[in-house]
Amino acid sequence: MALLESAHEGQPPAGAGTEPGRRTRSGRRASAPRRQDNVTAYLMIAPMVILLGIFVMWPLVYSVYLSTFKISFYKAPQFVGAQFYQYVLESSDFWHSIWIGLYYALLVVPTGIVIALLLASFIKTLSGRVAAFMKVTIYLPAVVSTVIASVLFTFMYQDEGVVNWFLSLVNHAPVAWLNSPRWALPAIAVPGIWLGFGITTLILLAALLDIPESYYESAKLDGAGFFQRLWYITIPLLKNVLLYLVVTGFTLAVQMLDLPLIMTNGGPVGATSTPNYYIFNSFRDLTPYATSYSLTASLLLFAVLGTISIVIFRLIKSDKAVDG
Amino acid sequence: MWTRFGDEPLKEEKVHKRRSTWALVASAVVAASLALSGCGSGGGAKTEGGKTVITFWQQKFEDYQQAWFKKEVDAFNASQSKVKVDYQVVPSDTWAQKLKAAQAANKAPDVQTTNYGNIAAAAANGELTELDGLLPASAFADIKDNVKSFVTIGGKHYAYPMLVEPSTVLYYRTDLVAAAGLDPKSPPKTWDELIQWATKLTKGNVKGMTIASVAADLGWASWGLQYNACGHLPVADDWSKSTATDPCFQKLLQFYKTLYQGGLMPKTPKVGYADASPYGQGQVAMMADGSWAVGQLKETFPAMVAKTAVAPFPSMDGDPTKTTATLGGWTLTVDAKSKAKTQAAGFIQWLLAGDPAIMASFFKASGFSKYTVRTSVDQALSGNTDANSDPFMKVISDKVVPYGKQEPSYPWDIALDFGTAIEGAMKGNLSIPDALKKADGQINDVIKKQSLAGTEPTH
Known part of the structure; x- marks a missing residue:
């Protein structure tokens, strides 16, 4: 901020303390170069806007149009209006899959953030070389393919796998982790957390290092303990980063497909049928009904995810650019 | 360049250049759209070196089946000079989405493996070619009576059977x-x-x-x-x-x-x-x-x-x-949008309905773990002691299949x-x-x- 202030020294900020007429005249004087700037700006964003238009906006609009038809690749499509929206909204399986997605997100996101925050705080206290080693170690799961992690954890959850071996040490009978409606989702949430906390830790570490040490020093001088410092300094200053992690984490977690697809095939009894798995599975059915149904379900999932993001933004009131 | 911005001829040149750029962009977009929309649509059957190319998708089964199909497709391609079969194996867990994506792009295979349970729905949706006019009546007459109904919808044949297996x-x-x-x-x-x-x-x-x-x-x-x-x-x-x-x-x-x-x-x-x-x-x-x-x-x-x-x-x-047990099994079908229906049906006739020795070799490769669907193939195997003496298959033939x-x-x-x-x-x-x-x-x-x-x- 200090740098910005000095840069503006000698000339008043635009609009501050100026008469309306003067503002208009200066605006006119600046209009030609500003227009050039605008042209340059539009040209710079044009490629992305064109690509988004072709590959995102147009397909989205066309999908909405197609969702009003019963699509067949061999017969003329039949216009059915909003019938498939009604079918999807009436489907208990669709809402069950949304619940499974939310439950999975609830298991993965808060746990992942807490673990990442603890690890980031720990790494912050380490010396340079050890911290670098820890950062690499923690980031490693993030570069492991989800497919490999799925296979690895599937073996770990077998009757004679390492997880049940630990249980046997306390004389507990083996648990059918991936074949029990109660345990299957928590069981696939574990690799979900493991795969995600590397990047979360690094982001939180960067945010922690951005908090000036002087804040903590003054708080200590005022007699603040660890939890007071955490509550009144660390968490408020991490708010925007945490908001980013919660929103992106939630929307990504609700859309999880790979882990249930590889580890449980959406089972047992639909216990791991996340929304994307449900839609994908509907699409795999070869009937024309299934094509329109899965398309409509995808569009409704888009609406549900948007709503969830808005709710999170509202719940955690984001301060615009809290600057340390 | 910027210092000469006010010059009239240059302004025109610039406007022209800008128009040319937009025209170029527009042409590129149109060309790309045409290229994208043109994928797989229009035109006749694909040809290669004067031969009509037909695609054949086989759902992946036991390893010996892939080896048998490959050998026989190679033999078919070598046996004549008019048709070339492009043989592809598709894993069963990706079959449905791959087929659906291909159908959406008008690129479904000319010939595909279809199980008995899917024939009725596919025929009702207009996905399959009726085979009666494409294969000789004698080929259908050769199908065993208890299997005929598996491939017949409303009196018409939409698939040619390959095998039957109790579930x-x-x-x-x-x-x-x-x-x-x-x-x-x-x-x-x-x-x-x-x-x-x-x-x-x-x-x-x-x-x-x-x-x-x-x-x-x-x-x-x-x-x-x-x-x-x-x-x-x-x-x-x-x-x-x-x-x-x-x-x-x-x-x-x-x-x-x-x-x-x-x-x-x-x-x-x-x-x-x-x-x-x-x-x-x-x-x-x-x-x-x-x-x-x-x-x-x-x-x-x-x-x-x-x-x-x-x-x-x-x-x-x-x-x-x-x-x-239910009696399941596999057939070959011709896609309704195939541009080479005659050639595709000709391949099916050669492989499944032609020389009984070809299908006899398949059942031999399977260890006689599947059942024939043609009378002539049974006759070709009648002298084969392995086919008739297998104790497992005898139990299944006598005690399971009749009630399937x-x-x-x-x-x-x-x-x-x-x-x-x-x-x-x-x-x-x-x-x-x-x-x-x-x-x-x-x-x-x-x-x-x-x-x-x-x-x-x-x-």
């Missing part, structure tokens, strides 16, 4: 059975006896039994036992309503539940129902599997063959004439809903009546939303 047969380890004090020559005949056997054979790391335990497998692998329990499937014959709440289905769900919750079968199976590996590797003493498992045991676990016996799967009440029923052709959603009910009962998610009630509601929902009432196919 459920009981395999058991004679050595373990004898060690448990049971008589290997007198296999269980009722579900209760089977549970007693499974209980006695469950020892240490070896489970007494393996059978389907996930909805996706139970959906089809339990069809035979659904017939056994109730004499019908959980849908009325005219597809007008669900019959899942018929009390007889409760016994079926109880049977599966007892096996699962009694710890008589693996609770976390590593492979699906169709794969005989857990039995071949000695992890289970008995196995419910299709006849195709005979081929897998002979090829991959030959040491297990001498210790194995085969029996019809037990009947609920011990009546051996009641159905315990055709696979249903209703949408998979219905089969999956009922499979989910069985899985729910097995894994304690729902009580048996609640699981059946839920399936009943879901099946009725499918019937209503897909307008199925009265659309059952007529042969």
Whole structure:
């Protein structure tokens, strides 16, 4: 901020303390170069806007149009209006899959953030070389393919796998982790957390290092303990980063497909049928009904995810650019 | 450049240049759109070096099948100079989405493997070419009478059959059975006896039994036992309503539940129902599997063959004439949008309906674990002692196939809903009546939303 202030020294900020007429005249004087700037700006964003238009906006609009038809690749499509929206909204399986997605997100996101925050705080206290080693170690799961992690954890959850071996040490009978409606989702949430906390830790570490040490020093001088410092300094200053992690984490977690697809095939009894798995599975059915149904379900999932993001933004009131 | 901005000729030049740029961009977009939309549409059949190219997708099966198909496709390509078959193997778990994506892009294969259960729905949706005008009548006359109805809809042939295989047969380890004090020559005949056997054979790391335990497998692998329990499937014959709440289905769900919750079968199976590996590797003493498992045991676990016996799967009440297995199998079909229908049908005729020695070689490669569908192939194999002396296949031929029923052709959603009910009962998610009630509601929902009432196919 200090740098910005000095840069503006000698000339008043635009609009501050100026008469309306003067503002208009200066605006006119600046209009030609500003227009050039605008042209340059539009040209710079044009490629992305064109690509988004072709590959995102147009397909989205066309999908909405197609969702009003019963699509067949061999017969003329039949216009059915909003019938498939009604079918999807009436489907208990669709809402069950949304619940499974939310439950999975609830298991993965808060746990992942807490673990990442603890690890980031720990790494912050380490010396340079050890911290670098820890950062690499923690980031490693993030570069492991989800497919490999799925296979690895599937073996770990077998009757004679390492997880049940630990249980046997306390004389507990083996648990059918991936074949029990109660345990299957928590069981696939574990690799979900493991795969995600590397990047979360690094982001939180960067945010922690951005908090000036002087804040903590003054708080200590005022007699603040660890939890007071955490509550009144660390968490408020991490708010925007945490908001980013919660929103992106939630929307990504609700859309999880790979882990249930590889580890449980959406089972047992639909216990791991996340929304994307449900839609994908509907699409795999070869009937024309299934094509329109899965398309409509995808569009409704888009609406549900948007709503969830808005709710999170509202719940955690984001301060615009809290600057340390 | 900027200093000369005010010059009139240059302004024009710039405007022209800008117009040219926009024209270029517009042309590129139009060209790209044409290229994208032009993919696969328009024009005639694909040709290569003067030969018509037809694509053939084969769903991946046992390894020997891929080897057999490749050898025969190469032989077909070498046998003539007008048609070239482009052979591709597609894994079964990606088959549906790959086929659907290809259909959407008008790039579906000219020839594909289609199972009996999918023919009616595909024909109703206009996906298949009627083969009657493309193959000679003698080719259809050669199909065995009990298989003809499998490929016929409304009196027309939409597929040419390749093989038939019963979905459920009981395999058991004679050595373990004898060690448990049971008589290997007198296999269980009722579900209760089977549970007693499974209980006695469950020892240490070896489970007494393996059978389907996930909805996706139970959906089809339990069809035979659904017939056994109730004499019908959980849908009325005219597809007008669900019959899942018929009390007889409760016994079926109880049977599966007892096996699962009694710890008589693996609770976390590593492979699906169709794969005989857990039995071949000695992890289970008995196995419910299709006849195709005979081929897998002979090829991959030959040491297990001498210790194995085969029996019809037990009947609920011990009546051996009641159905315990459906007769599934595979056919080849021609896509309705194929631009080379005649050539595609010609390939099918050459491979499946031509020289009986070709299909005889297939059944030989399968270890005679599948059944022929043509009279002439039976005649070609009549002199083959292996084909007639295999003890496993003799039991299946005499005691399972005669009572087998055709696979249903209703949408998979219905089969999956009922499979989910069985899985729910097995894994304690729902009580048996609640699981059946839920399936009943879901099946009725499918019937209503897909307008199925009265659309059952007529042969």
